[in-house]
Amino acid sequence: MRSDPVRRTILAMDTVMNLTVCQNGKDITMDKALDELTACINTLDKELSATGQESPIYALNHAQGGWTALSERGCDLLDRALALCAATGGALDLTAYPAVEAWGFPSGEYRVVSPDECAQLAGRINYAAVERKDGQARLPEGMALDMGAVAKGYAGDILAARLGEMGITSALLDLGQSSIQAIGAKPDGSPWRVGIQDPDSEGYLGVLSLSDCGMGTSGNYQRFFEEDGVTYCHIIDPAAAAPAQTGLSSVTVVSPSGLLCDGLSTALFVMGLDKATQFWHDHPELGFDALFITDKGKIYLTPGLADSFTLAEGEQREVTVLS
Numbered sequence: 001m002r003s004d005p006v007r008r009t010i011l012a013m014d015t016v017m018n019l020t021v022c023q024n025g026k027d028i029t030m031d032k033a034l035d036e037l038t039a040c041i042n043t044l045d046k047e048l049s050a051t052g053q054e055s056p057i058y059a060l061n062h063a064q065g066g067w068t069a070l071s072e073r074g075c076d077l078l079d080r081a082l083a084l085c086a087a088t089g090g091a092l093d094l095t096a097y098p099a100v101e102a103w104g105f106p107s108g109e110y111r112v113v114s115p116d117e118c119a120q121l122a123g124r125i126n127y128a129a130v131e132r133k134d135g136q137a138r139l140p141e142g143m144a145l146d147m148g149a150v151a152k153g154y155a156g157d158i159l160a161a162r163l164g165e166m167g168i169t170s171a172l173l174d175l176g177q178s179s180i181q182a183i184g185a186k187p188d189g190s191p192w193r194v195g196i197q198d199p200d201s202e203g204y205l206g207v208l209s210l211s212d213c214g215m216g217t218s219g220n221y222q223r224f225f226e227e228d229g230v231t232y233c234h235i236i237d238p239a240a241a242a243p244a245q246t247g248l249s250s251v252t253v254v255s256p257s258g259l260l261c262d263g264l265s266t267a268l269f270v271m272g273l274d275k276a277t278q279f280w281h282d283h284p285e286l287g288f289d290a291l292f293i294t295d296k297g298k299i300y301l302t303p304g305l306a307d308s309f310t311l312a313e314g315e316q317r318e319v320t321v322l323s
């Protein structure tokens with residue numbers, strides 16, 4: 001007997017998440033499966049948060065140069081994310097956190113940081129200075145890191161694996177719009193349809209058809225403040241210790257790995273369209289596709305998304321397939 005999908009909305013990782021499960025597992029009901037996913041995400045949130053005072057990451061940032069024990073998953077994510085920082089030439093840099101804080105993003109007490117202070121902050125950003133051994137990590141004094149750019153995507157991978165163990169092959173995990181994990185396809189076998197937000201309005205400008213993959217979006221409309229007509233977003237260019245302004249409004253990355261989607265969407269946003277396109281050319285081994293929306297509203301996508309992307313009805317925008 002087929003039952004209706006079960007949906008649950010939870011608040012975690014500072015965002016609203018919508019989890020949809022479409023079938024019972026081998027030995028588990030949809031409701032119980034959602035209980036497990038919720039518990040799992042709450043644990044990850046506690047382990048990976050930079051602001052929660054019980055979090056090992058918070059402890060690491062306040063250890064004044066000392067070694068700090070992280071959770072097993074904290075270590076796993078840190079190692080993988082640091083590798084991605086290196087692969088992106090530091091466009092992704094977890095240690096951008098002092099700049100994230102100086103601009104007021106975690107607290108909401110926003111301010112425009114002076115060029116002098118930015119130069120000083122930039123000197124404290126360097127993912128290569130993070131040390132790792134056994135279950136521990138160490139940061140030079142004065143440095144701090146956060147997993148904000150990668151945690152939701154990583155959580156998507158963990159939850160997808162958990163669903164696989166339960167024998168659930170049809171589910172959609174929306175971990176706060178910016179990280180989606182599509183497990184299998186819809187119960188009727190058609191792909192999941194995920195909206196791509198229009199950076200300039202509340203609505204969607206198009207839809208991506210996805211099955212069995214992750215999707216991550218980084219946009220300058222997700223968290224930002226405005227001062228004197230300038231918009232400052234929560235994605236920091238680590239080299240400048242200032243909000244990235246590269247002519248992009250959003251970057252969406254599609255790949256099997258949620259972590260890669262999340263980390264790369266942030267990194268490609270920092271790179272801007274030209275460097276990001278070059279990066280895509282140079283790294284076929286990463287196996288990802290991307291969709292870029294410029295601040296002029298133009299859309300660029302890699303060929304792998306040409307068939308899965310459809311503009312919303314009434315949209316007249318230019319869509320260019322990169323080559």
Ligand code: ADP
Pocket residue numbers: 091092093094095096100105146147148149150152178179217218219222234235236237238262265266270
């Ligand atoms: P979202 O949280 O909306 O999904 P991102 O995945 O792009 O957006 O992550 C942005 C968060 O990552 C910021 O709030 C900040 O904590 C952190 N961050 C900002 N810039 C960088 C960067 N260049 N590298 C690594 N982390 C960053």
Ligand code: MG
Pocket residue numbers: 148149150216218261262263264265266
């Ligand atoms: Mg990200």
